Amino acid sequence: MATTTERPFTLSVPPAELELLQKKLELVRLPDELENAGWDYGAPLSDIRRLVARWRDGFDWHKSETEINKLPMFTRDIDVDGFGTLNIHYVHQKSAVKNAIPLLFVHGWPGHFLEVKNVLPHLTAISGDRPSFHVVAISLPGFGFSEAPKKSGFAGRQYANVFNKLMLSLGYEEYVYQGGDWGHMLGAHVVYHYGHKHLKAWHSNMPFYRRPTLFSNPLLTLEEHLPTQAARVAVEKLTHWRQKGIGYYTEHATKPQTIGYGLSDSPAGLLSWIYEKLVSWSDQYPWTDDEVLEWISIYWFSRAGPAASIRIYYEMTGGNTHDTFEGTARTTVPLGISYFPGELLLPPKSWMQMVGKVVFESEHDKGGHFAAYEQPEKLADDLRRMFGRGGPAFGVVHGHEGYD
């Protein structure tokens, strides 16, 4: 019987790291700003100044750390073909329901494993006629407290490999998957490599795919031009994204090392880079300063450092030479999609048929890109309806239907 490399994980940032951060916060040099800039030019100076001051003087990392350590966290070695062993960090919360559905929760950028925090109790709870889940929330390689790959070329297939090996190592031969942002894109890769055999159904809160072309999907191309509200919103968001929203993406996908120096060295720089997205990508979520600072701290204190995390854009796009779905193809693994109004891109609903076999859809009137964090009840509810008795993905995992 193979010995396991799983170890319980306790987050414990060394004092030297805390001192360095404190020193940097005390030395901060802030830029100027144009009058009445608001959010027009990026994260506002008054916000960043206030957050830096709080980080320096009031934010209690030890308190956050203690709370985070209440989650059942582990690390284990995962061997990735061609990349050696990566030590992977994850939360593994089992439900008291023995036959709960094993679910892998995958975050994106600038997200992290803690995004599962709010949704965890809803998914693992015992709730009568609604299914329960055993939840595994991984830190992506290069994010949070997982090791980063050391060589170039770590892309879709490798991420899928890590996910599948992790679930198998936990005894979950079959499982389901939930993700947003990179979690969505990587979902397409996992389902391509391990769909049906291991990955039995998946759900995404970020409906996104490559544009249909006249040759590949003629009917879908026409849909954009329909005079419907949905089509109008789709085009508006896409235009805004392409013109105004793609700066960070372009730098990440082409020169991640260059931007990485500032993100590693300047807490204010890292703070603004991420905070801008936390606010502009969420649906008016009432971030507290401490929530923001805890979020940024995960990046600041991450095992591989903040620069490692953004390389995913480069690797998954071949340095901006192809899209993130390269190497995948549509599968017939059941797919569920939740539409949140504050999401960055909201293509016509029919597009998701190109991604997979859509068996579940839900539309919400509140919530943005960080749905699991902003609207945990709504997201949990979607998953329970998708996988519960009478739901379109009920019983996909043999022997783990979600009820005892």
Next chain:
Amino acid sequence: MASTTAEEQPFTLAVPDADLELLRTKLASVRFPDELEGAAWDYGAPLADIQRLVTHWKNSFDWRKAEAAINTLPMFTHDIEVDGFGTLNIHYVHQKSAVKNAVPLLFVHGWPGHFLEVRKLLPLLTAGPADQPSFHVVALSLPGFGFSEAPKKPGFKGRHYAEVFNKLMLSLGYEEYVYQGGDWGCALGAHAVTHYAHTHIKAWHTNTPFYRRPKFLSNPLLFLGLLTLPFNEPALAGLQRSQEFMKKGMGYYMEQATQPQTLGYSLADSPVGLLAWIYEKLVSWSDDYPWTDDEVIEWISIYWFSRAGPAAAGRIYYEITNRNTNDLFEGTKRTTVPFGVAYFPGEIAQTPKSWSKMLGKVVFESTHDKGGHFSAFEQPEKLASDLHKMFGKGGPAHGVVPGRNGYD
């Protein structure tokens, strides 16, 4: 008469000790990122380079020595009033030639450039051989760059830059002048001639010629020329180079054109962040220029110690493009002011040479076999020689400035 206010003041660069101390303390606490094995330049500025440069900056680079050398240049500041923006205090080098009738020339830098790019050109232009034309050279720090004030409000557009240029030259007694610029110096040159062609700007030159694609209705012949591109090898190679740049080299542009404030925090707060952001361009945009560590650090220091701080400079991308809604030439029109172009092989955006005609009335062209984006710095003799040929006796723009043809 030009509406300038205060008198011209001599300018001495004197970075306060406290600023030097803060920089020193920050350099002593740098936290470096990791890097993939064998990454080289694929992912951006290499870790080994940046670490070496930081060490040099910490232990060897002598800012006061660099400062003293910069202060040997004749530098000044002058308040320039800009319509709708109040007064901006503008910093510039003003080197007069001993030749009284030298041609007044305004030299305009770009990003990540600065006024010091004129340094090597100065002796060649102001005190060249007697049979070559001489120039009175004015090299300003663009508003928000170097030691010029930055605009305080949104909306500082091409015509505002043009206004600053023109008022500055007029304030120096140069009613009529010529213009040389690269990078933003080229795009802003198009704006400057749009407003002041013939009346004040008598000719202009760029070492970074680029323009928008020709449209059939506006430039039918050039548009049709696109069809013959597959058979025009140099133009095709140039276009492919440009396409490569569009795919791989536009990250800085997109962020600066859409979220310059967000980016600005790391540039203002982290010397290594600023160093990497600029150094990556110094190397990838130049033609194998043998940068010394001192040259690089001095260059970055101008940004680090700039009057408005490093975050202000990137805003030019946002303002001129209307937050990436239009290109750099929006609001410009082609003029018939004599226009000169220098083609350098290491240039980043290489559009077909015929496209320069859309930018202006090309009277002078030169093609070089060495040099990149920063040609005034990399190949000053070549660039100076181009200007000598363009404005010298028998040259196509000789005598454009009445009474100041470059010779006594």
